[in-house]
Amino acid sequence: MLSPHDGPGEEPMPLPSDPKTFYLGGLVAFLTALYVAAEIVWPLVLAFVLSLLLKPAQRLLERVHTPRLLSALLLVFAVLALVLGLETAVAVPAAAWAAKLPDGIVFLPRSRRHFSSTPGGNHAPLQQQASGG
DSSP: OOOTTSOTTOOOOOOOOOHHHHHHHHHHHHHHHHHHTHHHHHHHHHHHHHHHHHHHHHHHHHHTTOOHHHHHHHHHHHHHHHHHHHHHHHHHHHHHHHHHHHHHHHHHHHHHGGGSSSTTOOOHHHHHHHHTO
């Protein structure tokens, strides 16, 4: 059926009949929905993965007659302690590195100036270093 906007002799575009097209469209729609709902989906995925990872430890605590609620709380606090410990272990060296950063920025323009002399970069200093000269 032609619409009023179609020119003379134009046929409407048929719908795709290949199942791969529908699967691909469904996949794109699913990934788009996940992207839009990422703020809701990621915490749920993380909770699911953590529950799978911590289930053996919870079973072990239940074998020694620890109540399920108490074992779950112990494991949650253990994970939080692990995250905070790792954060502290990384923060101290990062702070030391960040304190040295302003001194290192001064050397950056001097070390890169021989590359900016030509559009392709001047590779003569590199070739001299590679040849041992």
